Amino acid sequence: MREFGPAHGVLRLLLDGQPRTRAELIDLSGLGRSTVTVRLEELLAAGFVVPSGEAASSGGRPPARFAFNPSARLVLAADVGATHLSVALTDLSGTVLGSTTAALNIAEGPETVLAALTTTGRALLEDARRSDADLAGIGVGLPGPVEHATGRPNHPPIMPGWDSYDVVGRLTNEFGSPVLVDNDVNLMALGEHAAQYSDVEHLLFVKVATGIGAGLVTGGQLHRGAQGAAGDIGHIQSPGHTELCRCGNTGCLEAVASGAAIATQLRAAGLDATSSQDVVELVRAGNTTATHSVRQAGREIGTVLAACVSLINPSVLVIGGSLAQAGDHLLAGIREAIYARSLPLATTELKVVPSRIGQQAAVQGAAAMVLQHTLGF
Amino acid sequence: MREFGPAHGVLRLLLDGQPRTRAELIDLSGLGRSTVTVRLEELLAAGFVVPSGEAASSGGRPPARFAFNPSARLVLAADVGATHLSVALTDLSGTVLGSTTAALNIAEGPETVLAALTTTGRALLEDARRSDADLAGIGVGLPGPVEHATGRPNHPPIMPGWDSYDVVGRLTNEFGSPVLVDNDVNLMALGEHAAQYSDVEHLLFVKVATGIGAGLVTGGQLHRGAQGAAGDIGHIQSPGHTELCRCGNTGCLEAVASGAAIATQLRAAGLDATSSQDVVELVRAGNTTATHSVRQAGREIGTVLAACVSLINPSVLVIGGSLAQAGDHLLAGIREAIYARSLPLATTELKVVPSRIGQQAAVQGAAAMVLQHTLGF
Numbered sequence: 106m107r108e109f110g111p112a113h114g115v116l117r118l119l120l121d122g123q124p125r126t127r128a129e130l131i132d133l134s135g136l137g138r139s140t141v142t143v144r145l146e147e148l149l150a151a152g153f154v155v156p157s158g159e160a161a162s163s164g165g166r167p168p169a170r171f172a173f174n175p176s177a178r179l180v181l182a183a184d185v186g187a188t189h190l191s192v193a194l195t196d197l198s199g200t201v202l203g204s205t206t207a208a209l210n211i212a213e214g215p216e217t218v219l220a221a222l223t224t225t226g227r228a229l230l231e232d233a234r235r236s237d238a239d240l241a242g243i244g245v246g247l248p249g250p251v252e253h254a255t256g257r258p259n260h261p262p263i264m265p266g267w268d269s270y271d272v273v274g275r276l277t278n279e280f281g282s283p284v285l286v287d288n289d290v291n292l293m294a295l296g297e298h299a300a301q302y303s304d305v306e307h308l309l310f311v312k313v314a315t316g317i318g319a320g321l322v323t324g325g326q327l328h329r330g331a332q333g334a335a336g337d338i339g340h341i342q343s344p345g346h347t348e349l350c351r352c353g354n355t356g357c358l359e360a361v362a363s364g365a366a367i368a369t370q371l372r373a374a375g376l377d378a379t380s381s382q383d384v385v386e387l388v389r390a391g392n393t394t395a396t397h398s399v400r401q402a403g404r405e406i407g408t409v410l411a412a413c414v415s416l417i418n419p420s421v422l423v424i425g426g427s428l429a430q431a432g433d434h435l436l437a438g439i440r441e442a443i444y445a446r447s448l449p450l451a452t453t454e455l456k457v458v459p460s461r462i463g464q465q466a467a468v469q470g471a472a473a474m475v476l477q478h479t480l481g482f
Numbered sequence: 483m484r485e486f487g488p489a490h491g492v493l494r495l496l497l498d499g500q501p502r503t504r505a506e507l508i509d510l511s512g513l514g515r516s517t518v519t520v521r522l523e524e525l526l527a528a529g530f531v532v533p534s535g536e537a538a539s540s541g542g543r544p545p546a547r548f549a550f551n552p553s554a555r556l557v558l559a560a561d562v563g564a565t566h567l568s569v570a571l572t573d574l575s576g577t578v579l580g581s582t583t584a585a586l587n588i589a590e591g592p593e594t595v596l597a598a599l600t601t602t603g604r605a606l607l608e609d610a611r612r613s614d615a616d617l618a619g620i621g622v623g624l625p626g627p628v629e630h631a632t633g634r635p636n637h638p639p640i641m642p643g644w645d646s647y648d649v650v651g652r653l654t655n656e657f658g659s660p661v662l663v664d665n666d667v668n669l670m671a672l673g674e675h676a677a678q679y680s681d682v683e684h685l686l687f688v689k690v691a692t693g694i695g696a697g698l699v700t701g702g703q704l705h706r707g708a709q710g711a712a713g714d715i716g717h718i719q720s721p722g723h724t725e726l727c728r729c730g731n732t733g734c735l736e737a738v739a740s741g742a743a744i745a746t747q748l749r750a751a752g753l754d755a756t757s758s759q760d761v762v763e764l765v766r767a768g769n770t771t772a773t774h775s776v777r778q779a780g781r782e783i784g785t786v787l788a789a790c791v792s793l794i795n796p797s798v799l800v801i802g803g804s805l806a807q808a809g810d811h812l813l814a815g816i817r818e819a820i821y822a823r824s825l826p827l828a829t830t831e832l833k834v835v836p837s838r839i840g841q842q843a844a845v846q847g848a849a850a851m852v853l854q855h856t857l858g859f
Contacts, residue, residue: 131514330796331683331831334825340792416715416793448717450636453709
């Protein structure tokens with residue numbers, strides 16, 4: 106599968122779905138006639154572009170028009186969660202052709218999980234009557250730090266057996282197409298941005314679930330940072346706290362305000378809660394202790410996010426992850442602390458909103474990552 | 483003065499100083515012959531490009547070569563500080579042709595300060611035997627929040643009379659060339675990046691002086707944020723502190739660890755200190771109370787910077803501003819807190835370094851801002 110790269114101006118001009126003539130492509134791109142001709146031939150040969158009827162002509166043979174062909178290739182997108190595996194098959198416009206979600210514990214290890222991903226992916230391809238050779242690429246989100254350049258998990262705390270595992274090599278051997286791996290929160294930010302806020306320059310996506318993490322879009326692009334570690338806000342110190350965190354430090358936001366931390370607090374108060382989901386159910390059932398804890402967690406998260414807002418001045422702050430399903434209590438606490446601790450200029454037009462695509466954010470982000478890589482935008 | 487904009491591939495190809503033939507420019511840019519010819523004519527007419535000898539030829543008339551002409555236009559760059567005005571005149575390669583720094587209190591108001599800037603700029607132009615018409619643009623740094631799109635100060639706390647003042651209009655009327663305005667810390671980040679770290683993607687510049695602020699470069703570009711308020715770290719809460727800040731909030735980093743805050747602490751301890759500079763002099767004189775205070779301020783700053791490092795994962799963190807001149811004590815405190823509070827992955831290759839260009843950072847950044855705007859890179 107060849108990739109066309111970020112400089113492929115001809116393909117980029119056709120991504121809006123509008124068919125164009127060679128003359129229009131030359132005019133719009135500023136590229137030379139011979140360059141446009143060579144690139145069109147490459148794109149036609151690969152099937153990414155197809156002839157599309159004829160343009161109106163003032164006489165003589167009408168000029169041919171060319172159009173982007175979104176079904177030329179497909180993308181396999183996977184969201185590997187702590188306890189689930191979601192896989193979707195999309196075309197090159199990001200339209201989902203089929204998807205499936207199943208329970209699967211990531212602690213089963215990479216061989217088991219990636220075998221399940223492979224089986225599921227092949228089943229989706231078969232349902233769509235397509236084959237491995239049709240894949241433009243595979244995007245995978247993992248719930249832990251990933252070195253983006255190599256796609257290897259980097260000391261992931263909740264993924265026993267996955268440290269430095271060659272996810273890319275394993276799946277490339279299987280499918281023969283490019284494989285891109287990133288952490289799930291980066292992909293949620295990318296998915297939410299691509300699906301809902303593509304006109305927004307600076308967006309911060311915060312996942313509040315068993316753990317806490319963030320994905321950052323700046324200048325319209327995912328900001329991964331120097332080691333791909335950007336967005337790791339779960340281990341920022343929560344002022345005034347000393348709870349021991351699984352990272353070995355104390356007072357980390359994740360040890361204070363994550364779904365796991367709240368469940369621990371509620372158990373200490375005599376309630377039956379072991380997971381983020383249990384906390385959400387207690388809140389939905391109207392339990393005031395749980396509601397109070399979630400609201401307070403929102404304030405702690407908001408205090409840390411106020412610092413993030415001061416540093417990067419985003420226009421949209423999206424709150425997602427399982428604990429965001431506890432209704433408005435989490436969001437209210439977050440807003441309270443952000444407005445209390447930020448300078449007016451940075452919050453004048455700031456939107457603090459729940460995720461619009463919820464559980465689909467990571468898998469949509471995985472697809473968006475492969476599409477950006479393949480189509481070069 | 484016309485600008486050539488970010489899409490001007492022909493000019494960009496010549497910015498490395500290497501003369502090139504028309505054929506080379508067509509080849510390197512992928513642009514059509516007619517496009518390259520039109521753009522070369524525009525550049526030659528404006529003087530940005532000049533004929534530069536002839537290329538080797540295998541026979542017949544040798545092809546002409548074209549070279550970037552950095553002295554075609556000049557840039558006037560100004561750093562308006564709380565108590566000084568620095569102005570420099572540079573060519574289009576950023577080479578400084580002349581510069582001057584004088585004491586001037588920003589509280590004298592925009593009319594007085596901008597009149598001084600105008601007089602100084604004209605004197606530098608005269609020394610270089612050039613005129614207003616030679617200016618490609620004017621870059622101005624101000625010590626407070628600036629709305630970048632309009633160049634107007636936005637409720638700047640230490641700039642009485644400047645709120646919403648039309649700096650751009652005032653200087654455009656005077657010189658007739660484009661005027662760009664930004665806050666001084668953004669320009670320090672830009673200047674340090676352009677002069678010392680142009681190959682670094684993600685850099686955070688922190689100014690510790692009377693106040694505390696930061697400028698952020700991500701993906702090689704200055705990150706201003708949605709309202710141009712990015713980098714405003716002086717009002718992030720310093721954990722465990724309740725000191726009243728001039729912003730009206732309590733416990734802000736600036737109220738705890740700025741030069742002004744340390745001077746206040748030292749006065750309470752019976753020392754004679756009213757400014758950041760007094761603190762630096764006490765440290766240099768070996769006063770242990772002052773040294774202890776600066777080190778502790780470093781730790782408080784480092785605690786906030788640890789959060790910034792977790793969020794954006796930069797490769798370089800530059801510490802500048804007048805308090806950075808207090809030797810290694812500030813830097814040591816900052817490093818101590820960052821390494822104590824960050825996850826290993828984000829700090830493995832992080833450099834925490836003093837500014838290399840010191841007092842020149844803002845004025846160099848002002849020049850870099852205009853050059854990027856004029857030359858479109």
